[in-house]
Amino acid sequence: MNKVFPQGENDYAAAGPKAHPGGEGAQACITLTNRTGFLCHDQRSCIPASGVCDGVRTCTHGEDKDESLCRDVPQSLPRFLVAHCGDPASWIYSDQKCDGTNNCGDCSDELSLVTVCPPCGPGWWHCPSTFFKYCDCIPRRLCRDHIQHCSDWSEEYACPGP
Numbered sequence: 001m002n003k004v005f006p007q008g009e010n011d012y013a014a015a016g017p018k019a020h021p022g023g024e025g026a027q028a029c030i031t032l033t034n035r036t037g038f039l040c041h042d043q044r045s046c047i048p049a050s051g052v053c054d055g056v057r058t059c060t061h062g063e064d065k066d067e068s069l070c071r072d073v074p075q076s077l078p079r080f081l082v083a084h085c086g087d088p089a090s091w092i093y094s095d096q097k098c099d100g101t102n103n104c105g106d107c108s109d110e111l112s113l114v115t116v117c118p119p120c121g122p123g124w125w126h127c128p129s130t131f132f133k134y135c136d137c138i139p140r141r142l143c144r145d146h147i148q149h150c151s152d153w154s155e156e157y158a159c160p161g162p
Helices: none
Strands: 028-030 036-039 046-048 082-084 091-093 124-126 137-139
Touching: none
Parallel strands: none
Antiparallel strands: 028 036, 036 046, 082 091, 124 137
């Protein structure tokens, strides 16, 4: 079951006319993978934030591709769908924050003072990564593969593996 947030006044509740002039009634929800989502008009379908304005119609009535929503991304998106990077000119969809991947290019979506991410999950190994794609954790599937992924080589000697 998806969690739906009623319309609210702050940036983290569902967006209303104050947050998104062209998308009155846009609502936030939590996807089945526990990520920020966009609630379709059927009030049942919750699509990942990154599925909005991606060129693929996901909501039955196409509201995730509505022109008022997608005309000037990211400014035209409800605030709950957007996360800002360390570089003020860069942004990502809010469901890409704390996903283990360096989406911003400077790891600010994973490691900054304003981004509070949980520690590495069960499928991840905590180490100083040598990969640009990862920041502070690497997928455990990369452990013990005889290739350096962490600057301290811990994934080859200390990580228990996948």
